[in-house]
Amino acid sequence: MSHDISEENLPESHGDSHGHAVAVHDDPFADPGLPVHQPRRTDIDERAAQRAERQVSLMFVVSMLATVGFIASYVIFPIDKIVYVFPIGKVSALNFALGLTLGVALFCIGAGAVHWARTLMSDHEIPAERHPIEADDELRADVIEQFKTGAGESGFGRRKMIRNTLIGSMALVPLSGVVLLRDLGPLPEQKLNHTGWEVATPQKPLQLINMNTNEPMKAEDIIVGSLTFAKPEGLEEDAEDFQVQIAKDALMLVRIAPEDIKDTTSRDLGFEGILAYSKICTHVGCPISLYEQQTHHALCPCHQSTFDLADGARVIFGPAGHPLPQLKITTDERGFLVATGDFDEPVGPSFWERKR
Ligand code: FES
Known part of the structure; x- marks a missing residue:
């Protein structure tokens, strides 16, 4: 099927009902032209322009205050302070303060810039003609000239309050990155050497509590091939230090057919094929x-370290430098799984000072 684009079928109109300028030629897809420019309130009312200027500056000032708050958070909040934040729940006060202040600082710079552009910078639309990618000298000179014109129209030099507060907020934001270097230390020293399981003894064992059901776990309920997460009895989720404690105590429980367990030491630390490794x-x-x-195989989602749980959680792939520590478990007289001591190795990252 062919389309008839002969002259008598072309539109004759030279303008539209919205006042758009329409090019006059034989092209059925004629360039509708640019809409007629409508001045904004800030273009015709100097008081409105000054109000917008103050609003933009206010956002940059809030950004500066938020950055100062970010830095102050490091001094004010202890690293293990937990607070309740609706609707998230319990979170680290330091992490929450850092995220909030940095978010506000960056948002205010962005929002201030957008508000500045929408209310005070020139909003005349200028068609940009297509041209070869390589610019000639004349065009470059033209671009530089346009840049200077744009800088002049933005009022960057004239509106000193905006300029100064923008420079202040942009200068302070990088300081956030500098104080983050604090997270490189201090080293954990002895803190990872012992966990909440250390109070367990053969005479006074600690029950393993299922982290999903919050109930003690019976050995007979753990089936071969399953993976369950557990915590020590007494560690409640509403405890002040729950996040700090669970980061050390969390257990990964698997059941492997005893004949498939290659490492005999690991098999002896478990109970009838149930093995309890650190989840960290x-x-x-x-x-x-x-x-x-x-x-x-257990896989860490962060950098793909892979551990063979049938072989003492030996590292078979990835950057981890140590097997996962294992917890000795057995059952009490009612058949519930219990631990009789702490992990066989310190849990967590392999710092060079880590030894027991
Ligand atoms: S591989 Fe587990 S934290 Fe990097």
């Missing part, structure tokens, strides 16, 4: 949550 990766401490029951 020995690379940089991410929680491990992926388990491949056919191969008995």
Whole structure:
């Protein structure tokens, strides 16, 4: 099927009902032209322009205050302080303050810039003609000239309050990155050497509590091929130091057919094929949550360290430098799984000072 684009079928109109300028030629897809420019309130009312200028500056000032708040957070909040924040729940006060202040600082710079552009910078639309990618000298000179014109129209030199507050907020924001260097230390020293399981003894064992159901776990309920997460009895989720404590105590429980367990020491630390390993990766401490029951491999999602749980959680791939520490478990007289001591190794990342 062919389309008839002969002259008598072309539109004759030279303008539209919205006042758009329409090019006059034989092209059925004629360039509608630019809409007629409508001045904004800030273009015709100097008081409105000054109000907009103050609003933009206010946002940049708020950004500066938020950056100062970011830095102050490091001094004010202890690293282990936990607070309740609706609707998130319990979070680290330091992390929350850092995220909030940095978010406000960056948002205010962005919002201020957008408000500045929409209300005070020139909003005349200028068609840009297509041209070869390589610019000639004349065009470059033209671009520089346009840049200077744009800088003049933006009022960057004239509106000193905006300029100064913008420079202030942009100068302060990078300081946030500098104070983050504090997170490179201090080293954990002895803090990872012992966990909440250390109070367990053969005479006074600690029950393993299922982290999903919050109930003690019976050995007979753990089936071969399953993966379950556990915590020590007495560690409640509404405890002040829950986040700090669970970061060390979290257990990953698997059941492997005893004949498939290659490492005899590991088998002896378990109970009838149930093995309890630390859930905390020995690379940089991410929680491990992926388990491949056919191969008995546990995978850390952060940098893909892979541990063979049938072979003492030996590292078979990835950057982790140590096997996962294992917890000795057995059952009490009612068949509930219990631990009789702490992990066989310090949990978590492999710092060079880590030894027991
Ligand atoms: S934290 Fe597990 S591989 Fe990096």
